[in-house]
Amino acid sequence: MSVDLRLTRTHGRETVVMAPMRETVLVTKTAIPDGGMVIWTGKSGLGKTKTAEWFRDSLDQTFDPSDPLTFRARYLQSGTFSRGDQEKQAIRSLYATVHGAPLTHYGYNRYGPSELAELVVIGLQRKGIRLLLIDEAGCLSLNAIRGMVLVTDIAKDMEWPTSLVLIGMDELPETVERLPQIESRIHAWCHFEPYDFDLTKQFLAALHEHFSGLKAGNQALEAEARYIYETFGGIARPTAYFLRQVDDRAQELGCAIDLDVLIAVREMLVSGRTGTMAEKESYKSKPAKGKKRA
Amino acid sequence: MKNRRVGRLYSEVGLRVLEALELANRRHGRPVTVAEVVECLDASEASRFATQSLTAADRAAKFLKPMVRRGRIYSKGGGYRVYYASPSVIPLVNASLPPTSRRSRVLSLVKRLVLEHGIAVRCSDLLEHGSPEELLGMNLQYINRALASLAFTGEIKVAGVSRGKMSNLYVPAELDPARYSFPKSTAILDRVVDAFKSVWADRLASALIARSLPRPPTTRDIHERCEQMFGPTSSRRLVIALGSMGNRADSGLRCVRRKPGEPLLWAPSDVMNHEMELRGVYASDSERVAEAVRRAIARLKRPVTAAEMEQEIAADHALRPTGVQNLRPMLSAVASRSARHRSGRSHVHRVDRIGKVATYWVGDREEGLAYAMFQRLMRDWRRSKSHRRAEDIDGCHLDSVALGRLLTMREFVRGKRRELDGLIAIGLPSSGLGEDVMTLRQEVLAAEANLTRRIEDHPFVMRDLPESVETTIPGWSAPELWVALAKFWSDGRVAVKNRSLLGGTHIAKRVDPVAPDSGPHRGPHRINFVYDCTDALLYGALHWGGRECTIQASLCIWELGRLRDRRFVLPELRSTDAGKRLAAVACCAFLQSEEGTACLGRLAVSDPDPGVRRAALWAYGFSGGERAIELLLQSHSSGDRKMDRDAMNDAIAGSVNWCLL
Numbered sequence: 004m005s006v007d008l009r010l011t012r013t014h015g016r017e018t019v020v021m022a023p024m025r026e027t028v029l030v031t032k033t034a035i036p037d038g039g040m041v042i043w044t045g046k047s048g049l050g051k052t053k054t055a056e057w058f059r060d061s062l063d064q065t066f067d068p069s070d071p072l073t074f075r076a077r078y079l080q081s082g083t084f085s086r087g088d089q090e091k092q093a094i095r096s097l098y099a100t101v102h103g104a105p106l107t108h109y110g111y112n113r114y115g116p117s118e119l120a121e122l123v124v125i126g127l128q129r130k131g132i133r134l135l136l137i138d139e140a141g142c143l144s145l146n147a148i149r150g151m152v153l154v155t156d157i158a159k160d161m162e163w164p165t166s167l168v169l170i171g172m173d174e175l176p177e178t179v180e181r182l183p184q185i186e187s188r189i190h191a192w193c194h195f196e197p198y199d200f201d202l203t204k205q206f207l208a209a210l211h212e213h214f215s216g217l218k219a220g221n222q223a224l225e226a227e228a229r230y231i232y233e234t235f236g237g238i239a240r241p242t243a244y245f246l247r248q249v250d251d252r253a254q255e256l257g258c259a260i261d262l263d264v265l266i267a268v269r270e271m272l273v274s275g276r277t278g279t280m281a282e283k284e285s286y287k288s289k290p291a292k293g294k295k296r297a
Numbered sequence: 298m299k300n301r302r303v304g305r306l307y308s309e310v311g312l313r314v315l316e317a318l319e320l321a322n323r324r325h326g327r328p329v330t331v332a333e334v335v336e337c338l339d340a341s342e343a344s345r346f347a348t349q350s351l352t353a354a355d356r357a358a359k360f361l362k363p364m365v366r367r368g369r370i371y372s373k374g375g376g377y378r379v380y381y382a383s384p385s386v387i388p389l390v391n392a393s394l395p396p397t398s399r400r401s402r403v404l405s406l407v408k409r410l411v412l413e414h415g416i417a418v419r420c421s422d423l424l425e426h427g428s429p430e431e432l433l434g435m436n437l438q439y440i441n442r443a444l445a446s447l448a449f450t451g452e453i454k455v456a457g458v459s460r461g462k463m464s465n466l467y468v469p470a471e472l473d474p475a476r477y478s479f480p481k482s483t484a485i486l487d488r489v490v491d492a493f494k495s496v497w498a499d500r501l502a503s504a505l506i507a508r509s510l511p512r513p514p515t516t517r518d519i520h521e522r523c524e525q526m527f528g529p530t531s532s533r534r535l536v537i538a539l540g541s542m543g544n545r546a547d548s549g550l551r552c553v554r555r556k557p558g559e560p561l562l563w564a565p566s567d568v569m570n571h572e573m574e575l576r577g578v579y580a581s582d583s584e585r586v587a588e589a590v591r592r593a594i595a596r597l598k599r600p601v602t603a604a605e606m607e608q609e610i611a612a613d614h615a616l617r618p619t620g621v622q623n624l625r626p627m628l629s630a631v632a633s634r635s636a637r638h639r640s641g642r643s644h645v646h647r648v649d650r651i652g653k654v655a656t657y658w659v660g661d662r663e664e665g666l667a668y669a670m671f672q673r674l675m676r677d678w679r680r681s682k683s684h685r686r687a688e689d690i691d692g693c694h695l696d697s698v699a700l701g702r703l704l705t706m707r708e709f710v711r712g713k714r715r716e717l718d719g720l721i722a723i724g725l726p727s728s729g730l731g732e733d734v735m736t737l738r739q740e741v742l743a744a745e746a747n748l749t750r751r752i753e754d755h756p757f758v759m760r761d762l763p764e765s766v767e768t769t770i771p772g773w774s775a776p777e778l779w780v781a782l783a784k785f786w787s788d789g790r791v792a793v794k795n796r797s798l799l800g801g802t803h804i805a806k807r808v809d810p811v812a813p814d815s816g817p818h819r820g821p822h823r824i825n826f827v828y829d830c831t832d833a834l835l836y837g838a839l840h841w842g843g844r845e846c847t848i849q850a851s852l853c854i855w856e857l858g859r860l861r862d863r864r865f866v867l868p869e870l871r872s873t874d875a876g877k878r879l880a881a882v883a884c885c886a887f888l889q890s891e892e893g894t895a896c897l898g899r900l901a902v903s904d905p906d907p908g909v910r911r912a913a914l915w916a917y918g919f920s921g922g923e924r925a926i927e928l929l930l931q932s933h934s935s936g937d938r939k940m941d942r943d944a945m946n947d948a949i950a951g952s953v954n955w956c957l958l
Contacts, residue, residue, distance in 0.1 A: 068875070068905055068906040068907060068908070069905065069907075102848065102851070102852060103694060103852070103876055103880070104851055104852045104854075104855035104856065104880075105851070105855060106851050107839055107850075107851050107854060109839050109840065110839055110847050110851055113839075113840075113847075114847075118844070121844060122844055122847065122848055125844060125845070125848060126848065128908065129879065129908035129909075129911060129912060130875070130876070130879075130908055131906075131908065
């Protein structure tokens, strides 16, 4: 039996703008004139990255160089930095994101952190950027976060207030709280939570046309939505992924989507992951290397 | 009291002197001089004997003269040469004085030597064979003067003349000169023949013990043996003698002819070449070094360095030089000597230089140069991996520039292929490097095909883009370069230390860190290289430029790579994307073309994006735009670009240093 390995779609990153996303964006936007910091936290799959990308794209679309009230944003997927001056390395990564080209090695060694930050701010001014979205900020060290905050401080001095949005999971608040001088700069905290049932229904209706009848009070669809909500707990990313699986299988089998199909696909996915999960459990039960089990 | 003490002292010292005199008389068997008396005193006594104002000899004379008056000893001679003797040792009737004058001593020496050796003597022979007593106070000139005087008075006769200075041959007057003269021309030849026979006998004995064929001696071996047997011998005379004997059929000695440029060997005329061991015979350290280089080349199949030659010497002790000179200077000297003299198969040639390490070749110089060319080609190809890596272009924002960079890479690869084809045409594949050449050529061809495919598949196709890239890079001579780089310094001082950016095909890789007026032997005027303008400006901007300059230079390096053709950059100034226009502005600033400067001037005024306008204004000023200061003041007044006070004053004064902004 041959398997059709072609993709059913070229990319699976449909953006469904939900009310919490808009609310988060509005809260963030108010911090920009003061150059304040905003922290976005929440578990994985709750739509933080999606919100940041949508926010950035929206700002880019509305940006008008002749209008000083419009601005741009830059999204940076940060990671851990190698050994060395973490502060300067963080500023260097911002430089590359803002200017679109890395700073040369000699330039990096020639300037100190504040001068590097000035170079970044020149790029911010030139490109009309007033918002920096730093994803996976929980991986950053304290010095790296200091370096990024230094950029916003220099930007204020250069009359170009720029906001910093640190996006991370639950460990980010603990990291930030260890830096009192940074904590005082935080303008707002945005905590991402799973959708409730009503939001899940809205999400499903926007995500797949099969669920468009939810607004009309279709009972069968309500049952399907309830099943999905109870299965994934209102978390957006696995919900969207599950719907994509269901769509592909239904097209493959040539049948319509209903509750039985949803259950069958779910069970198939779970059974397919059984072995993997069992391995994970056995792995977890093993003692760490060099340590004895208590 | 005092006089009595002095008298006792005198008598004690007088006894010591008398004892020394008797000892000297017994030792010499004749009356002796005061100096000889003093020699017989003990060393400690003699030093104690001397006073602050008188030497030991003077003080001894003061004691000897009263003794003569009292009759205890007697004296003979007079003037400055007085001899004393004790009658108890040498009676007066038996006293005979030594020959006192140089003239008489020379005469007696001539008589003695002629009778002993049976041949007439030369001036130098007297000096060589005379005893120290006979030659007391004489040198070659005194002897020659005495001989001339004796010959003038007829006490000796001239028996003949030999070659050289002071070369008259003398015999005493009572002897027949014809009987004692000798054939002058055979002296050195006889010595050479004797020395050669001695060396050859040793070689035969060694060969008999080792059960091998004898090895013929070199000129150096014969010279060393000659000096051992006959004393100091002029090597020049010996070489002349050997040469004359090698040409004579009756000399019993012949020259073993070897390869051109190699030192000669010598053998008996009746011994053929196949009866001797000629392998592994090295007549000099130069020959050993050349053999070591030859073996290293055979092992590595390429021109070799001094270190690789040393490995061969370590493996075979026969190649170890006998001299005291270090190997590397010796190799360098041998190569220099080969360059000065005619080309020979065994000559060592310096064919290439890798950094500071020279490589050498033995044999045909052209072949060595071809090898070196291939090595350089291979090295450049390996080093240029980053320049021809097509994946790096993916980070380039400007599509037309990316296309130009691909074309530049392809031209580079094509150039290497042409060089390889040239090497193949001169027959390098027939040598040991054939496989390597063909492998590299396959690699180059594959890279060229890959780049061609990427160029054909490039999505960005514009009608106004040229089909080929311009690879001729505009360059500055060294003085022009210094003038350009001096702009980055407020005091005009330039010190380039980092050479990494000033490298490339058309660029000199070395810039001396000195000012132009530091002297002709070190200054950059001496270097006739051409420097890439864009590279030089980027170097200055990154090292000494202001913040704007640094940002633009970083962006230009990232976008432009090795591309230097402005035709691929100018279309991007019309892009709808502000980010692309910014990148194109940075590239145009450092490419420095009139067309680009004009475009930058228009962009600085009319671009809709204020950020692009600011960048374009700086680039316009940096690339020499005439209206740059005027536009700068206009932009400041309109709030488009804010300047600090110093920059404002400079702009008003009409002299803005754009490099430092």
